[in-house]
Amino acid sequence: MSIVLGAIADDFTGATDLANNLVRAGMRCVQVIGVPPHDLALEDVDAVVVALKSRSTPAPQAVTDSLAALAWLQAHGTHQIFFKYCSTFDSTDQGNIGPVSDALLERLGGRQTVMVPAFPLNRRTVYQGHLFVGDRLLNDSGMEHHPLNPMCDADLVRVLSRQTSHSVGLVSHEVEAQGSRAVREHLDHLAGQGVRHVICDTLDEADLEILAGAIVDYPLVTGGSGLGQALPVEYRRQGWLQDVTDAGRLAPAEGAPLVLSGSCSRATLAQVEHFLASHPGYELDPLALAEDNGQLEDALAFARTHLQDADNDGPVLIYASTTPERVKQAQKALGTEAAGRLVEDAMASLARTLVQEGVGRLLVAGGETSGAVVSALNIQQLRIGHQIDPGVPWTQAPIAGRAAPLSLALKSGNFGEIDFFTRAFEVLK
Structure with missing residues (x-):
């Protein structure tokens, strides 16, 4: 090849x-x-x-x-x-x-x-x-x-x-x-x-x-x-490249929809606020995660409840996205690397558990968060599909134990329009 x-x-x-x-x-x-x-x-x-x-x-x-x-x-x-x-x-x-x-x-x-x-x-x-x-x-x-x-x-x-x-x-x-x-x-x-x-x-x-x-x-x-x-x-x-038809074609998407957001960019903060106006969301706090007060289990329970709710057919959000001031507070209390690692580890754990339990459409916001999630799911390659917004496509990856591939969107923190978290799943349909 x-x-x-x-x-x-x-x-x-x-x-x-x-x-x-x-x-x-x-x-x-x-x-x-x-x-x-x-x-x-x-x-x-x-x-x-x-x-x-x-x-x-x-x-x-x-x-x-x-x-x-x-x-x-x-x-x-x-x-x-x-x-x-x-x-x-x-x-x-x-x-x-x-x-x-x-x-x-x-x-x-x-x-x-x-x-x-x-x-x-x-x-x-x-x-x-x-x-x-x-x-x-x-x-x-x-x-x-x-x-x-x-x-x-x-x-x-x-x-x-x-x-x-x-x-x-x-x-x-x-x-x-x-x-x-x-x-x-x-x-x-x-x-x-x-x-x-x-x-x-x-x-x-x-x-x-x-x-x-x-x-x-x-x-x-x-x-x-x-x-x-x-x-x-x-x-x-x-003469290196030949024309192809529909280079971004993927298999039909299956499974529940979930958003994990660790980015603290201005664009992502606006997307989180827009999403929460009409959809369920749970906020992770690095200081609470550091105290091991059961917040991770609470987040899992929140996600399970809403993903299994027959009256809720839209995505569920779990986020650590917050203002620069609150980020600095957490970094001051925990150290810059430790604060980031706590969030990444939490998001990775949530992704691993919830994908095993049936999430098949997963959107992740933030480069570091995306890296942690992909590593936790042991994903080795992604087939690239069609664009949601400039710079962000849907992708698909085979996951052990799943018949259908996982549909996955990895969003850079600064990318996407304000309604990105909801519209992405409409694009996938």
């Missing part, structure tokens, strides 16, 4: 985000969880996205994991490697975007790569090297309050320069307006000056198409999922 695009994603929801856009562009795609065994059976696949949990790990571990994923993809004859990170460039001054990009580029023998985090459909754009979320600079978008990777600088050239010893350059919108050839000439000029990493302005879909045309032969590209939607057209021009 030869893979056209092999992607290495630094978290689970980011991996699904990219896979979704590849399917929308006509590529049959599978997402694998962690580095798979060499003999993993993959049939009728054009793209494989390896989902790691490396966004917030120490940089050396992120590099080791990413290089292991690269080795697997190279062994399967992959044409191009894509390092996928968040459209909000989530990272710290120590990494992990710079160190991982350096390691991958060195292993591939490339002299330069591009950084294209923008996702215009989700209002993530880059202008003069500055990242915007909607009409706000990154550092004024709510990302400055991120509990693990607060983003307090919107200048991506400056951010990345703190993560790598190599030179960082810029392809401006002015250059992109002249087309793919002008972009490539500019990239070659920068490479001649020793510029190894290049931040790329991106205001709209046309910019992504121009960039894709300029870098389709690069051994390594990096960025958000927007670039992933633009690349397949170029692959077809290269």
Whole structure:
């Protein structure tokens, strides 16, 4: 089997985000969880996205994991490697975007790569090297309050320069307006000056198409999922990719509907509030979980009661999503890592138990929460289906002991419209 695009994603929801856009562009795609065994059976696949949990790990571990994923993809004859990170460039001054990009580029023998985090459909754009979320600079978008990777600088050239010893350059919108050839000439000029990493302005879909045309032969590209939607057209021009019918077709969904939300982003908080106005929900509190006061059992009992209620045919929500102030209180009392781990462990336990008891349609909000849930369910690969909202598709995974596959949606905290938690299940029908 030869893979056209092999992607290495630094978290689970980011991996699904990219896979979704590849399917929308006509590529049959599978997402694998962690580095798979060499003999993993993959049939009728054009793209494989390896989902790691490396966004917030120490940089050396992120590099080791990413290089292991690269080795697997190279062994399967992959044409191009894509390092996928968040459209909000989530990272710290120590990494992990710079160190991982350096390691991958060195292993591939490339002299330069591009950084294209923008996702215009989700209002993530880059202008003069500055990242915007909607009409706000990154550092004024709510990302400055991120509990693990607060983003307090919107200048991506400056951010990345703190993560790598190599030179960082810029392809401006002015250059992109002249087309793919002008972009490539500019990239070659920068490479001649020793510029190894290049931040790329991106205001709209046309910019992504121009960039894709300029870098389709690069051994390594990096960025958000927007670039992933633009690349397949170029692959077809290269003769690497054939047209397929309904690349996102899945089996019919079966089983009860459940939402688990651990994200504390502004978007998810609004989605939780909207959901609770008309559907049942139970809030988890890290401080109560730490005291072992039976809250986890109470949450299970709440879910069982409402999922078995004949008068309730809609989804049930269990959430730890809360305001930045309450997050800081929990982190101060318990420690940042311990507070996050308590929530992740609780969500993982809930998912494992409730899927065994009949939940067959599961929506998870938040990258860390998604990682914990997928690991708890021992999911090794996801077949990517149709989109719910930009960046979020339904997927399906085989689960031991279940005749039908589990339908699973993994939502990045910042993604989705306000009614996402309810509308997602309508889309699945």
